[in-house]
Every structure is written in structure tokens, then in C-alpha cells.
Amino acid sequence: MTMIEALRDAMDVALERDPSVVVFGEDVGYFGGVFRCTAGLQEKYGEERVFDTPISESAIVGAAIGMAAHGMRPCVEVQFADYMYPAYDQITQEAARLRHRSNGQFTCPLVIRMPTGGGIYGGQTHSQSPEALFTHVAGLKTVVPSNPQDAKGLLIAAIEDPDPVIFLEPKRLYNGPFHGDHTGKSVSWASDARGDVREGYYKTPLGKARVTREGAAVTVLAYGTMVYVAEAAVQNSGIDAEVIDLRTLLPLDLETIVTSVEKTGRCVIVHEATKTSGFGAELIAEVQEACFYHLEAPIERVCGWDAPYPHAQEWDYFPGPDRIERALRKVLEV
Amino acid sequence: MTDRKVKLTYPHPPARPGEDPDFSGITIPEAGLLDVPPLDLDARGSRPYANGLIRVLDDDGNAVGPWAEYLGEDTETLMRRGLRDMLRMRAIDRRMMTAQRQGKTSFYMQCTGEEAVGCAFQRQMEPGDMNFPTYRQQTLLVAADYPLEMMFGQFYSNDLDPLNGRQLPVLHSARDFGFFTISGNLGTQYVQAVGWAMANALSGDRKIATAWIGDGATASNDFHGALLMASVYQPPVILNVVNNQWAISTYTGVATGKARTYAARMRGYGIPSLRVDGNDFLAVAAVARWARRRMREGFGPVGVEWFTYRVAAHSSSDDPSAYRPKDDGAAWPLGDPIERLKTHMIAKGLWSEERHAQAQAQILDEVTQVQKRVEAHGTLVNPPPTNPADIFKDVYAEMPDHLRRQRQEMGY
Ligand SMILES: Cc1ncc(C[n+]2csc(CCOP(=O)(O)OP(=O)(O)O)c2C)c(N)n1
Ligand SMILES: [Mg+2]
Numbered sequence: 001m002t003m004i005e006a007l008r009d010a011m012d013v014a015l016e017r018d019p020s021v022v023v024f025g026e027d028v029g030y031f032g033g034v035f036r037c038t039a040g041l042q043e044k045y046g047e048e049r050v051f052d053t054p055i056s057e058s059a060i061v062g063a064a065i066g067m068a069a070h071g072m073r074p075c076v077e078v079q080f081a082d083y084m085y086p087a088y089d090q091i092t093q094e095a096a097r098l099r100h101r102s103n104g105q106f107t108c109p110l111v112i113r114m115p116t117g118g119g120i121y122g123g124q125t126h127s128q129s130p131e132a133l134f135t136h137v138a139g140l141k142t143v144v145p146s147n148p149q150d151a152k153g154l155l156i157a158a159i160e161d162p163d164p165v166i167f168l169e170p171k172r173l174y175n176g177p178f179h180g181d182h183t184g185k186s187v188s189w190a191s192d193a194r195g196d197v198r199e200g201y202y203k204t205p206l207g208k209a210r211v212t213r214e215g216a217a218v219t220v221l222a223y224g225t226m227v228y229v230a231e232a233a234v235q236n237s238g239i240d241a242e243v244i245d246l247r248t249l250l251p252l253d254l255e256t257i258v259t260s261v262e263k264t265g266r267c268v269i270v271h272e273a274t275k276t277s278g279f280g281a282e283l284i285a286e287v288q289e290a291c292f293y294h295l296e297a298p299i300e301r302v303c304g305w306d307a308p309y310p311h312a313q314e315w316d317y318f319p320g321p322d323r324i325e326r327a328l329r330k331v332l333e334v
Numbered sequence: 335m336t337d338r339k340v341k342l343t344y345p346h347p348p349a350r351p352g353e354d355p356d357f358s359g360i361t362i363p364e365a366g367l368l369d370v371p372p373l374d375l376d377a378r379g380s381r382p383y384a385n386g387l388i389r390v391l392d393d394d395g396n397a398v399g400p401w402a403e404y405l406g407e408d409t410e411t412l413m414r415r416g417l418r419d420m421l422r423m424r425a426i427d428r429r430m431m432t433a434q435r436q437g438k439t440s441f442y443m444q445c446t447g448e449e450a451v452g453c454a455f456q457r458q459m460e461p462g463d464m465n466f467p468t469y470r471q472q473t474l475l476v477a478a479d480y481p482l483e484m485m486f487g488q489f490y491s492n493d494l495d496p497l498n499g500r501q502l503p504v505l506h507s508a509r510d511f512g513f514f515t516i517s518g519n520l521g522t523q524y525v526q527a528v529g530w531a532m533a534n535a536l537s538g539d540r541k542i543a544t545a546w547i548g549d550g551a552t553a554s555n556d557f558h559g560a561l562l563m564a565s566v567y568q569p570p571v572i573l574n575v576v577n578n579q580w581a582i583s584t585y586t587g588v589a590t591g592k593a594r595t596y597a598a599r600m601r602g603y604g605i606p607s608l609r610v611d612g613n614d615f616l617a618v619a620a621v622a623r624w625a626r627r628r629m630r631e632g633f634g635p636v637g638v639e640w641f642t643y644r645v646a647a648h649s650s651s652d653d654p655s656a657y658r659p660k661d662d663g664a665a666w667p668l669g670d671p672i673e674r675l676k677t678h679m680i681a682k683g684l685w686s687e688e689r690h691a692q693a694q695a696q697i698l699d700e701v702t703q704v705q706k707r708v709e710a711h712g713t714l715v716n717p718p719p720t721n722p723a724d725i726f727k728d729v730y731a732e733m734p735d736h737l738r739r740q741r742q743e744m745g746y
Contacts, residue, residue: 030350031583031657047344052584054553055520083519086555121440121714123502125518276736305740307725311440312491312499316722316744 001197002189003174006148007037007113010155011075013201015045018073021159023050025060025077025113034079035115035174057087061112065095068110068164075159081114081168082128095164096139110164111155116144117225117272118304118318119172119182123311129224129273129304134166135250135282141165141206142249146173146227147194150247153204161206170224180229180321182314209253211260215242218266218331221257221283223249226270226319233324241268241328249279257283258290265296266331270324275303297334300327345587351655355665362667365389365614366399373628375636380606384597387609387641390616395677401620413679415457416615419477420449420672421694425701426472426482427646430489433705434650438713439489443504445470447613447645447663448578450671453477454618455544455574458626459512462541466514466527469504470576470644471546478511482701486708492718494711498727499720521547521554524573528560531569531635542570542629550581552596553589561603561637568634572625573600575637576612578644583657600637607637613668615675641668722746 001009014021023038023045029052032039042050053060057078064074078084084091091112098108118127134142143158143165145151151169158165172178176188176195189195213231217239222230223246234241242260246253261267267287269280280301287299302319310317348356368388371379390402405412427444434442445452452473456465465474475485487494489503497507507515514530517523527545534541547557552575564571575596579586593599597607611617618640625636645663647654654662679685712718723746726737733741 026581027583029344034582034651048342051344052588054589055550055581055584056553056555058555059553085519086521121502123505123518124500125502275740305725305744306737307729308500310500310725311502312495312717313720313722313725316720317725 001148001195002176003145003148003151003169004035004037006152006197007155007169008039008041009197010152010159011038011041012044014075014156014159015041015049017201020072021049021075022067022072023075023077024053026053026055026079028052028077033077035171037077037113057083057085058090061087061090061095064110064112065090065098065108068108069098069106073109073159075111075113078112078114080126081116081130082125084112084114084130088133091134091140091164091166092137096137099163100139107162108164109162111158111167112164113155113167113169115171115174116168117170117172118309118314119178119225121311121314124308127309129271131168131249132273132277132279132282135279139164141251142168143206143247144168144170144224144249145247146170146224146245147177147192148189148197149194150204152197153202154206154247156201157203157206160203165206168224172225177228178225179232180318181232204247206248207251207253209247209256210245211242211256212245213241213243215240215264217241217264218268218328219244219257219260219264220268220270220324220328221246222270223247224272226272229319229321230270230324233321233328236321237325237328239328239332252286254286254290257287261287261291262294265294267295267299268302268324268327268331269299270302270319272304272319274306275301276306278303297331300331302327345585345591347585347587347658349659349662351657351659353659355659355662357665357667360667363387363389365392366402369400370404370624373624373631374633375606375628377601377604377606380601380608383608384601385594385609387611388617388621389611389614390620391614391674391678395674395681397616397678401617404620404624405616406623410684412457412619413615413675413684416450416453416619417672417675417679417685418693418697419453419473420615420675421697422701423449423453423473423476424672425698426476426485428698429701429705431650433489433713436715438709438715439503440714441503442489442650443469443648444646445473447666447670448576448642449473450615450618450675451576451612451640451642454615455622458619458622459544460541460626462512462539463544464512464514464527464530464541465544465546466523466530467516467546468520468523468548468551469516470548470578472504472506475506475508475511475513478513480508480511480513482704483708484508486705487711490708490711490713492708492712494708498724520551521556524554525556525560525563528563528569528571531571532567535569540630542572542626544572544574546574546576548581549575549577549579549586549596550584550589552599561600561605564635565604570629570632571635572629573605573635573637575600575639576642577639578642580644580648580658582648582652595639597637597639600639605635605637607639609639609641611668612640612642613666613671613674615671616678643668
């Protein structure tokens with residue numbers, strides 16, 4: 001299954017099992033989404049469960065909050081993460097806080113799906129990675145799946161979660177893993193074990209990271225597309241690195257991270273988002289706090305440059321395997 | 335007990351794939367019915383214009399009614415230029431769609447069927463006026479005589495691109511040609527145009543701003559904020575809505591709801607508003623001329639809904655056969671803007687089928703020649719070397735230290 005099919009399957013399962021689940025967003029209904037993630041769902045469940053909305057992200061999320069507070073479980077789509085900003089008020093000031101400010105009278109079991117990240121020549125408004133803008137907000141959970149298996153299980157878990165979940169889908173991974181070499185042949189999920197998706201209902205718990213490659217020399221923390229780019233860098237370098245796919249940024253699986261860094265004593269953090277005040281900064285803080293006496297070298301970050309995502313210079317901007325390899329070597333030098 | 339009397343509605347287009355195109359729900363008043371209102375028209379007085387449809391060219395290609403008299407002295411030059419601009423726009427679209435399919439660029443967006451709107455409008459504006467466009471208004475650049483080398487350079491992100499490859503193809507910026515930098519985030523420009531026009535008024539520079547938005551994006555918060563700001567402060571801004579019936583796969587009814595027209599919605603904010611046949615070059619020219627004159631007199635903002643049809647796919651990434659009938663565009667009751675102007679010019683003895691075919695071929699050839707020259711500077715197929723350090727330029731006026739360090743880390 002592709003990640004697109006896996007996400008669709010997750011929504012299908014959720015719609016089937018729970019009549020309070022509704023799916024909506026721009027072009028989501030009849031057409032099935034510009035990335036086709038909801039294709040066929042309106043036909044199967046009808047317009048009351050799966051429908052098209054006006055182009056107002058704040059209205060989509062605001063209405064979803066109202067439904068969620070009433071007791072439904074909306075799973076809405078924002079067409080690109082770059083277009084969530086009009087909804088930012090509703091997400092951060094409302095969805096995130098209903099439970100707390102009403103002392104539990106009102107809650108917000110809501111999922112907001114959005115394609116994230118670059119690598120598709122989308123320029124500055126189809127490539128952003130805004131995860132840190134969500135992890136910074138108390139009351140939100142933030143998930144970034146890296147493969148079809150996880151995408152399905154995590155999305156079902158997110159829909160069943162009692163609190164609002166931001167579900168960031170790395171669009172560069174929709175149709176296959178991407179190892180960071182845009183000139184190489186594209187790979188499909190059919191040829192990757194992680195594209196093997198179980199039928200029916202299953203959940204992948206939020207807040208659990210996964211070690212995708214075991215190693216002893218250095219720990220690499222990554223999520224989304226960067227999991228594969230990091231794996232490629234590790235392979236190219238021949239370094240015995242341990243790669244951790246965080247899967248959920250908040251709540252964060254600190255235990256898995258700490259266990260690994262205590263073993264390796266070194267850590268490299270990779271994300272596509274801009275560096276300054278990025279999620280990597282949070283990871284560094286957590287790792288040094290928990291593992292200070294185990295660290296052999298300063299922690300390295302490989303991130304998007306602190307500039308708007310460019311169109312033509314995409315591959316100069318994208319943190320590719322070479323930059324990651326350099327960082328791996330640097331932390332091993334000390 | 336559940337109450338099924340209370341139900342939600344979900345707007346539907348009249349026809350879907352596999353069905354015949356159906357525009358029977360669209361009322362098209364006769365051409366020439368509406369007169370030209372005084373320049374100080376107010377919202378209340380604009381009711382017939384907001385709910386009606388200003389048309390000049392009738393079904394036989396005759397220019398009729400009071401708006402036909404509102405085109406200025408030299409209608410012949412106006413029409414010849416307009417036809418050339420529209421043919422040029424269509425040739426650019428044709429060449430670029432092919433180039434995109436050949437992998438020479440990442441992305442492209444056509445405006446097929448909507449050529450009259452921007453081409454006729456722009457020729458009524460004055461130097462120094464500023465358009466705040468969307469990606470569907472390359473016509474404004476064509477009719478501002480924007481050099482095609484720069485336009486194609488932008489499509490190919492090569493060294494002829496005035497934006498250094500930073501922006502997605504079609505998202506131009508051309509300050510000297512009255513074209514504000516296009517954002518990919520829908521709606522944002524609309525309220526910015528109002529602010530620009532407030533600055534026009536405050537500085538007394540006698541220029542104006544024009545705001546552009548698609549029917550779908552009228553749902554955005556910024557559209558509503560813009561209308562309110564314009565209604566409150568009365569700056570010289572023309573608030574355009576291009577209603578081409580679709581927002582990607584979403585039918586325009588999902589943006590109108592139970593409102594009658596987009597013009598009526600703008601009128602609801604207290605802004606006098608008109609609805610115009612956007613496929614009628616002469617109607618667009620006349621109304622744009624009227625609106626520009628109104629701005630000059632200081633009578634405040636005006637809203638205009640250009641009623642048209644998006645004949646092509648939304649973008650190079652879209653396939654409309656999945657959500658609307660095949661040949662829907664060909665069945666659009668208000669026809670094709672180029673054909674309609676051509677028919678009129680032939681009827682007036684100004685043009686002929688032969689000359690049209692000749693002009694079409696000549697313009698396509700001109701455009702193709704420019705395209706080839708620009709392609710020699712590099713495309714996605716034979717990418718020119720990028721200048722990676724450029725990423726760090728213009729983030730700020732002065733580069734802060736942390737960006738300097740990142741640039742060094744990059745190796746530059
Ligand atoms: C804030 C925001 N939300 C969503 C999108 C994605 N998007 C791009 S174009 C488009 C449809 C716009 O339709 P309309 O306003 O009618 O303009 P048209 O394409 O018909 O010219 C959508 C949903 C976006 N660019 N920005
Ligand atoms: Mg539209």
C-alpha cells in the first residue's frame with residue numbers, strides 16, 4: 001500500500017466503526033482530495049460523513065472544534081500544512097485549550113491532517129514543515145508518520161484520541177520512501193516492507209518512537225522524510241549509527257531516545273524545518289538534560305536553512321544525505 | 335429521537351462526469367440592458383448591477399447598449415490590442431503546458447477562457463496603479479507589455495528570472511509593471527490591496543490599487559476583512575472577484591452558499607458592486623474604465639464580479655475529467671472571449687478569418703521564438719547551475735550573523 005492508501009484505509013476503518021467520525025476539507029469530498037487520500041470515501045459513506053468545504057481553513061477547523069465539543073470525532077484535512085495559518089488561532093487558542101479552560105466540560109477530540117515538507121518543487125508555499133509551531137503549544141499532540149504501516153495505525157489512534165492531534169503527512173513519502181537523492185529512481189512502497197499494511201483495525205500508539213536501525217556509534221533522531229535520508233547517510237558513511245524514527249513529537253518517547261544516547265554517547269538530530277527554534281532545539285535540550293554525563297561530543301543538528309523554502313534551489317536547501325554524513329563524522333571526531 | 339427535519343445542505347454542480355454539461359440554472363440577461371450608472375453610485379443603487387450581468391456583445395457579436403458607448407474614442411486600437419493580448423496569452427499557455435509536460439518546468443497554470451478579464455482590465459489602468467493578483471492573472475502582465483523574456487525566465491527559474499528562482503512558476507512579481515508579488519496563500523493579497531489604496535489616498539499620489547481573488551478564495555478571512563476595511567475607510571480600490579465557477583474540484587456553490595452572486599455579497603458590505611460578463615472583452619473594458627474613473631473622482635471602492643469559466647484544468651497537477659463533464663468549457667453559454675471579440679471585429683469590417691489565422695500563427699511563432707531563446711538559459715531538463723548562496727539573500731535587508739554562519743556551513 002502507498003501511504004495515501006494507508007491513510008485512506010485508516011479513515012475508512014474509523015468511519016466504519018464509529019458513526020461520530022466525519023471527514024471534511026477542501027476538495028476532500030467528491031474528488032477525494034488533491035492527494036487522493038479520501039478518494040471513494042464520500043461514495044461509500046455519503047455526504048453527511050465526507051464532504052467538501054469552502055476555502056477557509058479557520059472555518060474548517062473552527063467548525064470541526066464545534067462538532068468535536070458536541071461529541072463528534074472530526075478528521076479534517078488542510079490541503080497543505082502551508083495553508084494552516086488562517087486556522088492557527090482556532091488550533092492553538094481554541095482546540096488546544098477547550099478541555100483546560102472549561103475544566104473538562106468541553107473537550108476536543110479532533111484530528112487535523114496536513115501534508116508537510118518539501119522535495120516536490122513546491123516552492124515556499126507547498127513545502128513548509130511547521131511542526132514546531134504546534135509542539136510549542138500546550139494541549140496539542142503532534143504526529144509525523146514515516147511509512148504506510150505507521151500512518152494507518154497512528155491515524156486510527158489519533159482519531160480515537162480524546163485530545164486534538166495535528167497529523168503531519170510527509171508528502172514526499174506519499175508514494176514511496178525517499179532517500180534524499182532526487183536524481184535517483186523513485187522507489188515505490190510496494191518494494192518496501194513498511195508498505196505492507198495490515199487489513200482492518202489496528203492502532204499504533206501515540207508517543208512511541210521506533211528504532212529503525214540498531215547501532216552503537218551514534219544516535220540519529222529523525223522523523224518523516226528525514227528517516228530515510230538519515231538511513232541513506234548512515235549507509236553511505238558505513239558508520240554504525242542507530243536511527244530512531246520519533247513518529248510522535250508530542251508526547252515524545254524520551255525513554256527510547258535516552259536509552260539509545262546512553263549507549264552511543266553521541267547524537268545527531270535531523271529535520272527539514274528551519275533550524276532556529278525548530279523541534280531539534282527541544283530535542284537537544286531534552287537529550288543533554290537526561291544524558292549529559294553520557295555524551296562524548298556536542299550534539300549536531302542538520303536542518304533546513306533559516307530562509308523561505310526556495311523553488312529552484314530546493315536541493316541546496318533540503319538537508320540531504322551528504323550534510324547528515326558530515327554531521328555524523330563530526331560527532332565521531334571528538 | 336433524532337430530528338430529520340433539520341438537515342444540512344451540500345451544494346452540487348449541475349452535472350458531473352458522464353453527464354452532459356448543464357448550464358440551464360444560469361440566467362443570462364440580454365446584452366445591453368443595464369445602463370451606465372453615475373460614478374458616485376452607492377451600494378443601494380448598485381442592486382440591479384450586483385444581481386444582473388453587464389454585457390455589451392450580444393450573441394451575434396454586435397456591441398449594444400449604453401456600455402458600448404463607454405469605451406473611449408479609439409475603440410479600434412482597443413480591440414486590436416485586446417485581441418493581440420488575448421492571443422498572446424493563449425499562445426503562452428499553450429507553449430508552457432507543453433513545456434511542463436516535457437518536464438522543462440515543475441508546474442504551470444493556464445487561464446484559458448478568462449483572457450478577456452485581465453487583458454481588457456489592464457489597458458484601462460494608469461501607470462503606477464498596483465494590481466494585487468492571483469496566479470490566474472498573467473493576463474495583467476501581458477497587457478502591461480511585460481517582457482516575455484522575464485516571464486519565461488520565471489517559468490524556468492533560470493538566469494533570466496527576475497526572482498532568482500525563488501518562486502514557483504507563475505508566481506510572478508513585477509513592481510514596475512504594476513504587479514504585486516503573488517503569494518501561494520489564497521486571499522492574503524486582497525486586504526493588502528486595500529492597505530495599498532489607503533496609502534494611495536494618504537499620500538495623494540492619484541494612483542489606485544486593484545485586488546484580485548477567485549470565487550473559491552472569497553471564503554477566506556482576508557476577503558471579508560478587505561471588504562470591511564474598504565467599506566469603512568473608502569480607499570481607491572477596485573475589488574475584483576473572478577468567478578470561473580470552480581475552485582480546483584469544488585463547485586462555486588460551495589463558496590456562494592445561498593447568496594445570489596459574489597457582487598451581491600460585496601454589496602452587503604456597503605460597497606457598490608457590479609457583475610459583468612467576463613468573456614465579453616468590451617464589457618470588461620467599459621466597466622474597468624468606469625471603475626478607474628470613479629477612483630479618480632474619489633468616490634471610494636467598487637466591487638466587480640467577473641463572471642466567466644475556467645476552461646482548462648486548475649493547474650498542471652489537476653485533471654478535471656474526474657469531477658466535471660468533458661467539454662463543460664465548450665458548453666459555457668457565454669462563449670469564448672477570443673472568438674467573441676473576433677466575431678465582433680469581423681462584423682465591423684475590421685478583421686477577417688484569414689487575418690485572424692495569420693495573427694494567431696504569427697503570435698504563436700513570436701512566443702515560441704522567445705521561449706526557445708529563454709530555454710537556452712536552462713530548464714528543469716537541462717538545469718542551469720543554481721546559486722545556493724542566494725537562498726540567504728533578501729531574507730533580511732542585512733544578513734544577520736546566524737545566516738552568515740549557515741551560508742559558510744553550506745560552503746559559500
Ligand atoms: C489558504 C489556502 N488554502 C488552500 C490553498 C490551495 N488552493 C490553491 S488554489 C485553490 C482553489 C482556488 O480557487 P479559486 O479561488 O476559485 O481560484 P481559481 O483557481 O478558480 O482561479 C486552492 C484550494 C491555498 N493556495 N491557500
Ligand atoms: Mg475559481
